[in-house]
Amino acid sequence: MKAKNRKIKSLFLFFVLFLIITSPALLIAVQKSFATRIVCVGDSITYGAKIEDRFIHSYPARLQQMLGSRYLVKNFGASGYTLQKSGNFPYWDNPAFQESGDFNPDIVLIMLGTNDTKPYNWTGTEKFLKDYKELISHYCSLDSKPQIFLMTPAAIFPESFKPANHYKMQTNVADTLSSAIKELGEQKQLPVIDVHEYTRIHPEYFLLDGVHPDSHGAELIAQLACEAIQQNR
Template identity: 35%
Template sequence: MHVGNFGKSGATMLRNGDRPYVKQAEYTKAIDFEPDIVVIKLGTNDTKPMNWDEHKVEFKDDTNYLIEQFEKLSSTQAVFMCTPCKVFSGGNYGITDEVVSGGVIPVLKEVVKERNMELIDIYTVVSGHSECFQKDGVHPDAAGAKLIAEGICRVLLGK
């Protein structure tokens, strides 16, 4: 089994967003790594007004595109999609909980249902744990990262 972390802080699912994941070096490394299991956790930075207001109609297609890039690898056995975290305060780059919960998450739910995938509900895992986030209310601290990792592991291990 290949295990790697190829995340990119600030990256977007949107290919026309301000920092598209598919245009980052981490994406190329992730593809070249030929993973067995892929866990995608993007969407928060897509909600920045400069991204969401202009490109929200592209979000579903871009989500499907990213999933397909990993599914077509001969190594990939499963792809999992995570919801973004709850946003505990608004204003950091214009990221708000209203757009995360009312915009991004419904689209992700639709995609995973259509693709018969499993959605890892990180939003619920971290809800009620604002103390596990940095002052901006968007970025988890070490305790928040642990909550997220535990939530993902529960799904991957079937617990």
């Protein structure tokens, strides 16, 4: 009788594995239930603007490929949005903000600030950090109790801007807020991924418009995030 029960259990497990392997929909459902869930909060750089086939080559997409099926990475980038509530397009008002929390993340990657460097958005380090702390508190308060990673914004290369472009980002402000984010990470004892420092030596990845990285730049950001996650899990 025991041998028969073991045989039945073995056949049942084989059947379940067969269904998972042969059914992409079931595989996705299993992944959603058991994988470590990662949300990528950010602006157009996270979204993958200007990158051809962003669903494959944006930094969140490349991060998914690097981490594998044990993780489920979701892109919540919103083009043109700021971290500051006083900005012209606050991330707080974008549907991605609510949706990123509804995803019940285990890990939250925050890379905002590039659009905050515009003259009409920048109100100073103090107000920027105030809103940043509130954003951290929001994600920390989720039922899933996610691990938070801060990411400094990518470097800005105004010398690469085309004459007809409409960007107004300020390089010195990007430097200032990047330093502030690193200090905030130390205060909050949160890991910081210093995208700003690593991208500043790669202007060749920003020839599209001086602001948005190409697929190589996105891969670099994904690699930095992947290494940070693996080191802190």
